[in-house]
Amino acid sequence: MSRITVDGVTKTFGETVALDDVSFEIPDGEFVIVLGVSGSGKSTLLRCMNGLAAPTEGTVTVDGEEVTGPRADVAMIFQQHNIIGQMTAFSNALTGSLNRTGFFESLLQFQDREDKYQALEALDTVGLLDEAQQTARRMSGGQQQRVGIARALVQNPNIMLADEPVASLDPGSSQQVMGYLRTAAEERGLTALISLHQVNLARKFGQRFIGLRDGEKVFDGYRDEFSMDVIDRIYGDIDTEGMFEAEDATDDEEAVA
Numbered sequence: 052m053s054r055i056t057v058d059g060v061t062k063t064f065g066e067t068v069a070l071d072d073v074s075f076e077i078p079d080g081e082f083v084i085v086l087g088v089s090g091s092g093k094s095t096l097l098r099c100m101n102g103l104a105a106p107t108e109g110t111v112t113v114d115g116e117e118v119t120g121p122r123a124d125v126a127m128i129f130q131q132h133n134i135i136g137q138m139t140a141f142s143n144a145l146t147g148s149l150n151r152t153g154f155f156e157s158l159l160q161f162q163d164r165e166d167k168y169q170a171l172e173a174l175d176t177v178g179l180l181d182e183a184q185q186t187a188r189r190m191s192g193g194q195q196q197r198v199g200i201a202r203a204l205v206q207n208p209n210i211m212l213a214d215e216p217v218a219s220l221d222p223g224s225s226q227q228v229m230g231y232l233r234t235a236a237e238e239r240g241l242t243a244l245i246s247l248h249q250v251n252l253a254r255k256f257g258q259r260f261i262g263l264r265d266g267e268k269v270f271d272g273y274r275d276e277f278s279m280d281v282i283d284r285i286y287g288d289i290d291t292e293g294m295f296e297a298e299d300a301t302d303d304e305e306a307v308a
């Protein structure tokens with residue numbers, strides 16, 4: 052379990068202000084969703100939080116220690132799940148132990164029994180134990196993203212960040228993947244921050260919500276405060292109708308794994 056603090060973070064790219072003095076703290080074990088229109092700064096925020104980008108001003112700290120580059124205790128899940136198509140789900144999950152074993156050892160599966168056990172356990176967490184020997188490219192987009200989550204879990208993180216992890220998935224698979232992310236975070240006591248486009252998914256799975264607009268934090272609050280007014284504040288005049296689409300595409304039982 053870890054606490055992550057974003058303190059006065061501004062990030063500029065030339066004239067563009069991608070993040071404008073953003074501050075918040077996420078305590079141990081909270082499941083936070085970041086919302087905002089395209090270009091509002093969600094990816095930049097996540098990249099600053101996992102050390103892939105350096106803030107122009109301000110700091111990100113994990114348990115009081117400044118983030119200056121990628122860290123083993125902060126796992127990142129991307130939209131394009133970045134898994135290796137020719138490898139099995141198990142081998143892909145096992146590459147999450149790379150920070151412990153090194154790249155070539157990892158590809159050659161020279162990990163110890165404990166790492167292999169963890170890879171199986173992580174596949175079990177995302178409901179893919181039976182598919183462990185399946186070649187990744189034969190799996191659906193949703194299953195591949197679940198392999199991506201398993202790989203992130205094998206890293207043994209305290210913090211899990213995900214940048215629009217369901218952006219390329221259909222509504223049913225999106226709900227499933229979000230359900231597995233929430234389950235994984237709960238089971239392992241992870242602090243999680245997930246960026247999303249879909250308001251309905253955010254409402255269904257989020258515990259706390261942070262809204263970005265033009266790089267500024269315009270909302271930070273919990274479920275009971277996350278009203279239509281707040282959604283208007285985050286999305287402005289943009290038509291949010293599509294973002295609520297297919298709310299009931301999958302049964303709740305099926306969605307929350």
Ligand SMILES: Nc1ncnc2c1ncn2[C@@H]1O[C@H](COP(=O)(O)OP(=O)(O)OP(=O)(O)O)[C@@H](O)[C@H]1O
Pocket residue numbers: 064067068069087088089090091092093094095096
């Ligand atoms: N490497 C970069 N160079 C120049 N401008 C950038 C760079 N990265 C982001 N930006 C700009 O910063 C702003 C915020 O971009 P960012 O990708 O963080 O938004 P986003 O909310 O994640 O968008 P999306 O939902 O489309 O991924 C945008 O104006 C974008 O064009």
